[in-house]
Amino acid sequence: MTVIDIPGSKSVTARALFLAAAAEGTTTLLRPLHSDDSEGFAEGLKALGYAVRQEPGAWHIEGRPAGPGVAEADVYCRDGATTARFLPALAAAGHGTFxxxxxxxxxxxxxxxxxxxxRELGVRLTHGEQEGHHPLTVxxxxxxxxxxxxxxxxxxxxxxxxxxxxPLTAEGLDITVTDLVSEPYVEITLAMMRAFGAEITRADGxxxxTRTYSVAPTGYRACTYAIEPDASTSSYFFAAAALVPGAxxxxxxxxxxxxxxxxxxxxxxxxxxxxxxxxxxxxxxRSTGRLNGLTVNMRDxxxxMPTLAALAPFAEGxxxxxxxxxxxxxxxxRLDAxxxxxxxxxxxxxxxxxxxxIRPGTPAGPVEIATHGDHRIVMSFAVTALRTPGITFDDPGCVRKTFPDFHPVFARFSQAL
Incomplete structure (x- = not known):
């Protein structure tokens, strides 16, 4: 049996950084993810005037319930979707031009x-170029x-x-949702908000x-919060174990x-x-030496999805x-990629x-995988490469987004299977 320590969750780390920045007091995050995305989020907080002290295995964030500690800032969000979507909302609760x-x-x-x-909530903002896209001024x-x-x-x-x-608004927030994808990620959000002292209720239409989430204007309280391993990253190792007989x-x-x-x-x-x-x-x-075909809804x-797609050719149906x-x-x-x-x-x-x-077949190399700069394409097809000699990647380094050490870690893991 191979035991592997997976880096901290990207999704949990990003939410924890937001909540810590908004909380009253100093929060300590244990085992946060060290990657381009999480480092970019932390740098964004620093640009907004939040004090973030990073040590091996622990990050300490001094919360500012009133909002950013500067009146004006430029924030570069890199490739990070959580950074690009969460930080403007955090900044909106403060005062200044960001x-x-x-x-x-x-x-x-x-x-x-x-x-x-x-904008519906009264926030004044402008898109610098294309409407509905970055750059954005709040x-x-x-x-x-x-x-x-x-x-x-x-x-x-x-x-x-x-x-x-x-919780950072003056009167609270009622959000009615008409469509929702990846609902388990919302459950992560709700659980973590409650851990930081928020009060949320849900009513189904x-x-x-439809459903309506009602969030009380409680603010947040600092705490010590442990980041669990990243489940999405774990999928590549789980898929590899299912693929290799005896693994x-x-x-x-x-x-x-x-x-x-x-x-x-x-x-x-x-x-x-x-x-x-x-x-x-x-x-x-554990592998049983065989993989069945199936039809599966992966909305949540x-x-x-790319992990399963890369594993799929080896199924019997x-x-x-x-x-x-x-x-x-x-x-x-990702579908087309x-x-x-x-x-x-x-x-x-x-x-x-x-x-x-995807229909059963025997993948044949040598082939250079077109990654399109997407970390999940690289890590998924690393699973395919376990049974397909000659696979390379046109941009192997894009894994730095979530798992900078993926290639040496996966290589050692595959040798142990």
Whole structure:
């Protein structure tokens, strides 16, 4: 059995940084993720005047409930979607002029649902170039609160940003959601907000199609918060263990009490034939020497769609992944990127607006994977490479976004299988 320590969750680290910055007192984050995304978030907080002290294994953030500690700032969000979407909401609760920009990749990703909602709350903001995209300037004067309606069908991050803003408003916030993707990420948000002292209730609409989140204007309280391992990153190691006959891997720190919905990826592997054991302290996946085809809805765990797509050729039947339209507006169009690279490997693939179907085959190298600068494409096809000699990547370094040491760690892991 191989035991592997996975870096801290990107999603949990980003939320924890926001909550710590907004809280009364000094928060200590244990085992935060060290990656380009999380470092970019921390640098953004520093630019906004928050005190962030980073030590190995622990980050200390002095909260400012009144908002940024400067009256004017320029924040570069790099490639980070959480940075680019969460920090403008945090800044809006303060007072000053705050300019946000991001990489060309992040500039292409939509911001409109969030900025439209902020405008409905009375926040004055302007887009520097294309409406609904970065660059963005927030002219902050605090947020009164109130009620709004949000379509979160493209990304749950819009809802998360507004939920986390709620306790910082003067009167609280009622958010009615008409569509929602990646709902488990919202559950992460709610659990973490409550850990920092927030009060949130949810009411489902009589029509069964809407829900309303009511957030009280409580503010936040500082705490010591431990970051659990990243479930999305764990998916590559779990998939590898399911693929290689006789392999077994255990990830400590991810168990029955884990916040992250992407741990449900192991249920997909179980349906395909792998053995899965989840305890309160760890999750283990074992190969049974075979993988079945299946049809699976991955709307709630869409970040693991590329992992399954890269594993799918080795199944004994077709693998069809449905309801993942939102993966087209990630770091790249992940549906098309997966299809493109699988076809390069000689695999029969079909796609639609929100689905991909991969038929069994033997991937053939040598092939250079077109990563499109997307960390998840690289890490997913590293799984394919376990059974396909000659796979290389046109931009292997883009894994720095979430897991800078991925390549040496995965190489040592694969040798131990």
């Amino acid at each position: 300019r946000f920009d991001a990489s060309a990749q992040m500039r292409r990703r939509p911001l409109g649902p969030l900025t439209t909602a902020l 002219h902050a004067a605090g947020v009164k609160g109130g009620a709004l309606t949000l379509d979160a069908g493209l990304s749950s991050q819009y809802l998360t940003a507004l939920l986390m803003l709620g 009589a029509d069964g199609r 077994e891997v255990t990830v400590p720190g991810l168990g029955t009490g884990a916040l992250q919905g992407d741990l449900a990826f192991v249920d997909v592997l179980r349906r395909m034939g792998a053995e899965v054991e989840i305890t309160d302290r760890a999750t283990t996946v 765990i869409s970040d693991t 077709p693998v069809r992944i449905e309801d993942v339209a939102n993966t087209r507006v990630k770091e790249c169009d 997966c299809a493109e690279n699988l076809r390069r490997l000689g695999i029969d693939v079909a796609t639609g607006p929100d689905w991909i179907e």
